[in-house]
Amino acid sequence: MAERMLQFVRLPQRPPEKRDAAARSHDWAEVYRPFDPAAAAEQASRCSQCGVPFCQVHCPLHNNIPDWLKLTAEGRIEEAYEVAASTNSFPEICGRVCPQDRLCEGNCVIEKGFASVTIGAVEKYITDTAWERGWVRPPKPRRELPHSVGIVGAGPAGMAAAERLRVKGYQVHIYDRHDRAGGLMIYGIPNFKLEKEVVLRRHAQYEAGGIVFHLDCAVGRDVSLAELRARHDAVLxxxxxxxxxxxxxxxxGLPGIVAALDYLIASNRKGLGDAVPEFDSGALDARDKDVVVVGGGDTAMDCVRTAVRQGAKSVTCLYRRDRANMPGSMREVANAEEEGVRFAWLAAPEAFLGDARVTGVRAVRMHLGLPDATGRQQVEPIPGSHFVQPADLVIKALGFDPEDLPAMFEEPALAVTRWGTLKVNHRTMMTSLPGVFAAGDIVRGASLVVWAIRDGRDAAEQMDRWVKAKAAAEAAPMAAAAE
Structure with missing residues (x-):
């Protein structure tokens, strides 16, 4: 191991080559070029193989990162993929969209002084190699079970649960109101971060494994939750x-002020070749416009970088805190700055100006005050510091809240929290309805793809346990009667 690993004292950190900002800001291709196999092995060998792997501890999926780094350094890529896939349903997606600088790489023990191991890039390299060489196989069980499960939502949590349950032998049906599987992975995340083919090939692979997709099928419109409960042994x-x-x-309410998700969905649909009237009319197209994005999370970064690629005249991100307190990935902020995005730190909107449509944002400068109960500094306006930022298009990237699912699903007994998320028993992940489980953002609130995968996999284990316990309880009286 000493020969192959612990090379951080000799080798500097070298991520995959980043495409020139001037070139990449005019297309939708990925920012980083693929890792060369020799470079991937070399960078993986920088891992210190520490006794307490904080990269693994701070990964929501607790991926066995030191193990697959060592296997990559040794050239054993197929084994590295098997280790990565054992804990992660979509390692090729996490390698692309996870904020590694806040999770695994940000907690790498060699970060102080030597720069962290390029964990995300190696993860992407491992899985892309596995796809190229045909090592990624459909989720087929050793034996089929008579039980079926219904999953509402084909996003990362639903898809991860479906994969786990199918491997166990369940008959799995996924219901989604959109016309493609993937949720925000397909419609919310832009192509330069996650190519749509990466998501679509998982959909095809899952269908090949026997998972049944019911797309363009909205619960509450095309089928009721009560029907799904009658149709399946458990529902997620x-x-x-x-x-x-x-x-x-x-x-x-002025025209020209739009929600971030409407804007991103229109752009992604256009890239997929769909007819998008709102984009074609110019309402959701940033071309030749002064664009202001309000917000500071990863969704805001997706919006500003999408606007650059659409040919905006200028792009400004308005955020009420400073760079250090920004919730989005610092890597994404750096990429946006390279591509010409201007950041107005410590600035908050006060009013939107215009008559027939928006023409500007009147904002006020802020300063960071005392910490609140959570420990985060409060923001307070600076008197007399108003300014106007010209804008033809304003995109609100302020986060997301749950829809009213009890009303949508016509199921008033479905209990929710005071935030509108579904109330679950966090030990069993079951909602207030017997046999109905919940996972992902609808339970924890808007979060990361990697957390949704973790929740989906955990929910699958709990559903399996519940269905089998119920089947055993129903079979016991019959067995007793037969004796």
């Missing part, structure tokens, strides 16, 4: 959260 709700948070400012 993994709808995600889609209702955009709004801002209470004068002029917020």
């Amino acid at each position: 709700i993994a709808t995600g959260v889609y209702r955009a948070r709004d801002i209470a400012c004068p002029g917020v």
